[in-house]
Amino acid sequence: MIGSTSNKQVKRVVNLRAKAKARREENCYVAEGLRMCRELSPDQVEMLYVTEEFGSVPGNRRWLAGFPHETVSDVVMNYMADTKTPQGVLAVVKQRHYRLEELLPQAGKQALKTSAPSGKNPPAPACLMILETLQDPGNLGTILRAGEGAGITGLVMNRDTADIYNPKVIRSTMGSILRVPFVYVDDLSAALAQIKSAGVRLFAAHLKGTNNYDQEDYTGNIGFLIGNEAAGLTEEAAAMADCYIKIPMAGQVESLNAAVASSVLMFEAARQRRNSSQR
Known part of the structure; x- marks a missing residue:
């Protein structure tokens, strides 16, 4: 479990969330919440971050099995999320490009x-x-x-x-x-x-x-x-x-x-x- 806000992955998520330049350079963005994350396919996701409580729900656990994911503490999730009351799941998603x-x-x-x-x-x-x-x-x-x-x-x-x-x-x-x-x-x-x-x-x-x-x-x-x-x-x-x-x-x-x-x-x-x- 990631329990420190000083963790490199956590810092990266915060940077992607806060800075358009970082999103452009890394070709990724941050998506929050169960509804949004459930619409993502494994090939679109670089990493899912979930709280222990979220991952303990049987349905969530089965869904997570198909994705690369990390468990983080509630404190870390609150630090990474842009919302005041995060739902316990957050994704780093690959950007899509069209011509x-x-x-x-x-x-x-x-x-x-x-x-x-x-x-x-x-x-x-x-x-x-x-x-x-x-x-x-x-x-x-x-x-x-x-x-x-x-x-x-x-x-x-x-x-x-x-x-x-x-x-x-x-x-x-x-x-x-x-x-x-x-x-x-x-x-x-x-x-x-x-x-x-x-x-x-x-x-x-x-x-x-x-x-x-x-x-x-x-x-x-x-x-x-x-x-x-x-x-x-x-x-x-x-x-x-x-x-x-x-x-x-x-x-x-x-x-x-x-x-x-x-x-x-x-x-x-x-x-x-x-x-x-x-x-």
Whole structure:
């Protein structure tokens, strides 16, 4: 059992939890809690850390048999965990990496294994969320989780967007980070040009939008552009959009939280696609 917070493994976990640079350099991140850890496969996990109490439960013990794991004291678990009341299990997980080409319509069918067998319905059209410099980890995690629920096919972010492997993001995705492909791009304008050349129509949630969001057609290959919480989209990114849209507001509300606005748009796209498939 690891009982000291000075242990090298413990220090490494704390470093991975606290520093994005460490996560990038080691190509790993920290995931906490039974629900999240239970979704991990052995090939994704570098090491599981559990308390003695957690490991003593028969069901947990059987599950742990398939993973590399270490037992730590309650004090050490509290020291390593980002949450105030850890559930007794924490994982160091290998990061996943995608290429932008895998998220685009022509490549994504094979790369993401969404192609349909002969005689079956074809893959759904692309529905991408494209984020520019979102800073709040909670917003990012919520967009990813809501996006899975709405059926998005991928998430594209510039490098100034919050680290998707931040512990707060990981917790708020509730496992969606394991199922929704995502990519960071060095040059957002170049990436948008590549996305458009693949036949994806881009919609920008923008104050200059003339049409309400529910007046547009989202049944084809589409992408939604969402900007920074305070500043919105840069002029350069907004100029790449094919259409500006707005979410009409009642009362004195001027705008919505980025995650809420994203959810409104994603679920409108999902609604339209359901209706279209039923015709």
